[in-house]
C-alpha cells in the first residue's frame with residue numbers, strides 16, 4: 001500500500017502559491033486577501049480558523065479574522081457578510097460552519113457574493129460545478145482530486161463509491177469523479193444512511209471515498225483487494241495522552257484495511273492538509289479574477 005501523503009503534497013502546493021504571491025507583489029499589486037468569519041467559540045472551528053490564518057501568513061496572503069459572539073443574531077451576521085461582499089480589499093471569505101442553531105446556514109450561504117465564495121458553497125458555484133464550468137470547487141473534494149492528480153491515480157472507467165452525501169464533501173465529490181475530466185470519468189455511486197447492502201456496495205469499489213463522520217466504520221471486509229481508499233472522516237475522541245486532550249479518528253479502520261489497499265490516506269496528514277491548500281488555491285483564483 002502506498003500512503004497518499006497529503007502533507008507533502010500540500011506543502012508543494014503552498015510553495016507554488018507562495019511563488020505566485022511573490023510575483024504578484026513584485027508587479028506592484030496587493031497580496032490576495034482572505035477573511036474568515038467565526039461565530040462563537042466551538043473548539044474544532046477555532047482550530048480550523050486558526051489554521052486558515054496561519055496558512056495565509058505562510059504563503060504571503062493577507063488575512064482577516066472576524067470574530068463574532070455566540071449570541072450574534074442572524075441579521076447581524078448577514079450585515080457583516082454584506083460588508084465583506086462590498087469590501088474591495090477582500091478577495092474571498094468563508095463563514096466557518098457549523099453556525100449556532102439560531103442562525104439559518106442556508107440564508108448565510110445565499111448571502112455570500114459568489115465571486116467571493118472561496119468555499120464554493122453558493123448555489124451559483126455549485127451549479128457551475130455541476131455544469132463543468134470554471135468555479136470555486138469546495139475545498140475537500142478539490143483537495144482529493146489534487147491527490148489523484150499528483151499521484152497519477154487512474155480513475156477513468158473505475159467504480160467509485162462515495163460514502164456520504166453532504167453538500168460540502170460527498171455530493172461535490174461524486175460530481176467531480178463522474179465528470180469527463182482527468183481525474184474523473186469514473187462510474188460513481190453515492191451511498192448514505194439509507195443505502196442497502198452497504199458492505200457489498202463498498203466491496204465493488206475500485207475507489208472508495210468515505211465521508212460520514214463515524215469512527216472506523218469501514219472495516220477490512222468492506223474493501224476490495226487493491227482498492228484506493230480515501231478517508232475524509234475526522235472525529236475528535238477524548239485521549240488523555242494528548243496535550244490537546246483528544247485525537248482525531250477517521251471513518252476507516254486504517255490498521256486492518258491498509259494491507260488490502262493500493263493507495264490510502266490516513267486521518268492525519270491525508271485529506272485535511274489538502275483541504276487547507278485548496279482554500280488557498282481558491283483565494284488566489286479569486287484574486288486573479290478581480
Ligand code: NAP
Nearest residue numbers: 140164165166169192193211212213232233234271272275
Ligand atoms: P455530514 O454533513 O454529517 O454528512 C454525513 C453523511 O454521511 C450523510 O450523507 C449521512 O447520510 C452519511 N452517513 C452517516 N452515517 C452513515 C452510515 N452509517 N452509513 C452510510 N452513510 C452514513 O458530514 P460531512 O460534513 O460530509 O463530514 C463527514 C466527515 O468528514 C466528518 O467526520 C467531518 O469531520 C469530516 N470532514 C473532514 C474534512 C477534512 O478536511 N479532513 C473536511 C470536511 C469534513 P444521510 O444523508 O442519509 O444522513
